[in-house]
Amino acid sequence: MTDFLPSIGRVFINFLGAAGRFAMFTLSALSHCFRPPFYFRLIGRQMVDIGFYSLPVVGLTAVFTGMVLALQTNTGFSRFGAASVTATVVVLSVTRELGPVIAALMVAGRIGASIAAEIGTMRVTDQIDALSTLSTNPLKYLVVPRIIAGLVTVPILVLIADIIGIFGGYLVGTYKLGFNAATYLNNTAQNLTAIDVSSGLIKAAVFGFIVALMGCYHGYHSRGGAQGVGAATTHAVVSSSVMILLFDYVLTSILF
Amino acid sequence: MSGAPKIEVRGLKKAFGRKVVLDGIDLDIGVGESVVVIGGSGTGKSVLVKCILGIIEPDAGSIKIDGQEVTTLSRGKREALLEKFGMLFQGAALFDSLLVWENVAFGLIQGRGMERNAAKKIAFEKLAAVGLGAEVGELRPAELSGGMQKRVGLARAIAATPEIIIFDEPTTGLDPIMGDVINDLIVKCVRDLGATAISITHDMASAHKIADRIAMIYKGRIIWTGAAKTIDNSGNPYVDQFIHGRADGPIQMEVRAL
Numbered sequence: 001m002t003d004f005l006p007s008i009g010r011v012f013i014n015f016l017g018a019a020g021r022f023a024m025f026t027l028s029a030l031s032h033c034f035r036p037p038f039y040f041r042l043i044g045r046q047m048v049d050i051g052f053y054s055l056p057v058v059g060l061t062a063v064f065t066g067m068v069l070a071l072q073t074n075t076g077f078s079r080f081g082a083a084s085v086t087a088t089v090v091v092l093s094v095t096r097e098l099g100p101v102i103a104a105l106m107v108a109g110r111i112g113a114s115i116a117a118e119i120g121t122m123r124v125t126d127q128i129d130a131l132s133t134l135s136t137n138p139l140k141y142l143v144v145p146r147i148i149a150g151l152v153t154v155p156i157l158v159l160i161a162d163i164i165g166i167f168g169g170y171l172v173g174t175y176k177l178g179f180n181a182a183t184y185l186n187n188t189a190q191n192l193t194a195i196d197v198s199s200g201l202i203k204a205a206v207f208g209f210i211v212a213l214m215g216c217y218h219g220y221h222s223r224g225g226a227q228g229v230g231a232a233t234t235h236a237v238v239s240s241s242v243m244i245l246l247f248d249y250v251l252t253s254i255l256f
Numbered sequence: 257m258s259g260a261p262k263i264e265v266r267g268l269k270k271a272f273g274r275k276v277v278l279d280g281i282d283l284d285i286g287v288g289e290s291v292v293v294i295g296g297s298g299t300g301k302s303v304l305v306k307c308i309l310g311i312i313e314p315d316a317g318s319i320k321i322d323g324q325e326v327t328t329l330s331r332g333k334r335e336a337l338l339e340k341f342g343m344l345f346q347g348a349a350l351f352d353s354l355l356v357w358e359n360v361a362f363g364l365i366q367g368r369g370m371e372r373n374a375a376k377k378i379a380f381e382k383l384a385a386v387g388l389g390a391e392v393g394e395l396r397p398a399e400l401s402g403g404m405q406k407r408v409g410l411a412r413a414i415a416a417t418p419e420i421i422i423f424d425e426p427t428t429g430l431d432p433i434m435g436d437v438i439n440d441l442i443v444k445c446v447r448d449l450g451a452t453a454i455s456i457t458h459d460m461a462s463a464h465k466i467a468d469r470i471a472m473i474y475k476g477r478i479i480w481t482g483a484a485k486t487i488d489n490s491g492n493p494y495v496d497q498f499i500h501g502r503a504d505g506p507i508q509m510e511v512r513a514l
Contacts, residue, residue: 129306
């Protein structure tokens with residue numbers, strides 16, 4: 001018992017220390033987003049990395065998600081004689097929930113890991129210290145462009161994922177489940193409102209921020225060579241995935 | 257050393273957890289002087305220079321540069337102060353994502369806002385100064401050998417004509433001939449710029465070649481300092497053991513079985 005209590009205390013103090021470091025890092029990164037100099041060339045490069053190069057994986061997951069969703073919805077709702085709502089359920093589920101979450105999780109796996117590995121390697125090879133000695137703020141140069149790119153490009157990715165996911169549902173609905181194409185599209189359009197899409201895009205912006213921030217934070221604080229960079233990469237993907245699901249609930253409860 | 261010191265370190269302390277790394281360092285470095293700090297691995301040499309650069313915040317003590325206390329400077333003023341510095345890192349620390357010339361010109365473009373073409377011209381001049389041809393400028397750092405990376409790191413360190421240059425283990429990992437080439441380049445660059453230089457190394461051949469004065473750090477303190485040519489007759493048993501690389505002596509290496 002005498003050993004147990006100090007251990008609990010140490011864990012708690014370490015947790016508070018880590019939470020404080022993370023909060024300071026986040027606030028500092030955010031404040032640098034609004035202060036010059038702005039590295040537009042780097043922001044552009046990150047937008048291409050995060051947005052353009054994620055398109056194939058996000059597109060593929062979106063089309064299969066839409067297809068599976070149409071199948072499952074049709075199967076479930078047929079039991080209650082309500083198979084006709086398949087198009088509506090697909091479009092609402094994709095725009096409100098599955099588009100943002102699936103796209104963000106894919107970006108977390110692809111980009112969160114890559115950001116953490118790149119910045120982590122820069123940390124353990126003294127490149128971040130080198131930035132400081134060259135009168136360049138590492139937060140401004142490395143973190144801010146990635147955060148801005150995440151904030152801007154993930155909503156665009158989600159918008160594309162929404163369209164592709166709905167198209168996947170349409171393909172299954174019309175070619176496999178026997179829905180009339182015009183009726184399916186009509187149901188989709190009639191039941192889709194602006195808030196369904198915009199709420200998904202708000203979620204996407206928050207998720208993009210989370211992915212970039214967690215990748216940068218874990219990479220920036222990595223220690224101990226290749227093993228440290230590997231650990232940072234894992235932590236970045238796991239923590240951003242958990243945070244995406246947590247904030248998904250929080251935002252859903254606020255927005256709807 | 258005569259006149260006011262360029263760098264003045266007093267009572268500098270730094271600990272990481274329970275491990276005390278710097279335990280009251282006192283060191284003065286004069287204008288245009290080249291001081292080499294020697295000492296075993298883990299004795300705090302790198303921490304000392306990182307404190308001077310402001311990369312690590314000391315727990316106590318004072319660091320003055322040109323008479324100005326720097327440990328209490330704001331982030332912005334610290335960044336401005338860093339324009340006085342150039343640094344050659346142990347592993348060169350070149351930016352993988354940039355071309356060699358962009359690495360050399362980085363401080364000019366990002367730090368000083370120089371136009372890219374003008375900075376590129378200076379970068380190629382500095383590459384030539386360290387014996388590298390123009391074709392090297394268009395390569396990626398990963399395509400260079402260790403010795404070439406060190407030269408590029410040196411070109412980057414001197415590109416913005418700094419007043420103070422720091423060399424962290426400049427010859428570590430290089431063959432003796434390439435090590436000597438780097439030493440010659442360091443001496444030439446420091447002399448040409450008239451810069452103040454701080455080097456940290458365990459390579460005594462390098463220390464003899466580039467130092468005006470040598471300081472030895474042991475257990476977080478400077479235990480000996482003197483002119484480079486006097487180190488062989490220092491009369492200090494710690495210094496004697498270190499420079500002759502003897503296992504027996506007052507310095508006991510901490511060796512733990514796995």
